[in-house]
Amino acid sequence: MDETIVVVGGALLHDGRLLAARRSAPPELAGRWELPGGKVEPGEAPDAALVRELREELGVVTEAVERVPGEWPLRMPYVLQVWTARLLPGSGDPEPLEDHDELRWLTPDEIWDVDWLDQDVPAVKATLPHWTTASAGHDADRRP
Numbered sequence: 706m707d708e709t710i711v712v713v714g715g716a717l718l719h720d721g722r723l724l725a726a727r728r729s730a731p732p733e734l735a736g737r738w739e740l741p742g743g744k745v746e747p748g749e750a751p752d753a754a755l756v757r758e759l760r761e762e763l764g765v766v767t768e769a770v771e772r773v774p775g776e777w778p779l780r781m782p783y784v785l786q787v788w789t790a791r792l793l794p795g796s797g798d799p800e801p802l803e804d805h806d807e808l809r810w811l812t813p814d815e816i817w818d819v820d821w822l823d824q825d826v827p828a829v830k831a832t833l834p835h836w837t838t839a840s841a842g843h844d845a846d847r848r849p
């Protein structure tokens with residue numbers, strides 16, 4: 706029986722930049738940077754969980770774009786899955802409403818400037834080939 710619980714992390718992309726969020730709790734993770742998101746609830750689809758978590762934590766309205774292939778182990782029983790996501794038209798800017806105390810939009814050149822959680826490093830690396838796909842969708846939305 707599969708007893709893992711999925712934590713979904715969002716690679717929120719906007720204008721070619723990725724949003725990184727600095728955790729404010731718990732103490733052992735505070736000060737380290739992560740992809741915002743959270744635990745998938747029973748019966749919930751991971752992409753829906755991501756949209757819910759980004760609304761709760763950052764106050765933004767988003768859509769999940771695509772799953773980034775791969776799965777990264779966290780402390781038992783959690784595993785991290787990642788989806789790219791984009792802001793929907795009319796969404797406000799993200800704010801650190803809960804779980805985080807600082808946000809940064811990173812260009813590809815800046816991606817390693819923040820102190821990511823160890824377990825997020827391979828996940829963040831895996832998002833890199835997917836940045837253009839999410840941006841392409843964003844640009845297409847803006848065509849008349």
Ligand SMILES: Nc1nc2c([nH]c(=O)n2[C@H]2C[C@H](O)[C@@H](COP(=O)(O)OP(=O)(O)OP(=O)(O)O)O2)c(=O)[nH]1
Pocket residue numbers: 712713714734739740741742743744745758779783785804822824825
């Ligand atoms: N959201 C998120 N959590 C991560 C990442 N990497 C990582 O190790 N974690 C860990 C931190 C937490 O132990 C767990 C997810 O917890 P959370 O606090 O974000 O989830 P949640 O909002 O659903 O939590 P809860 O307060 O409702 O229990 O996964 C990541 O990139 N994003």
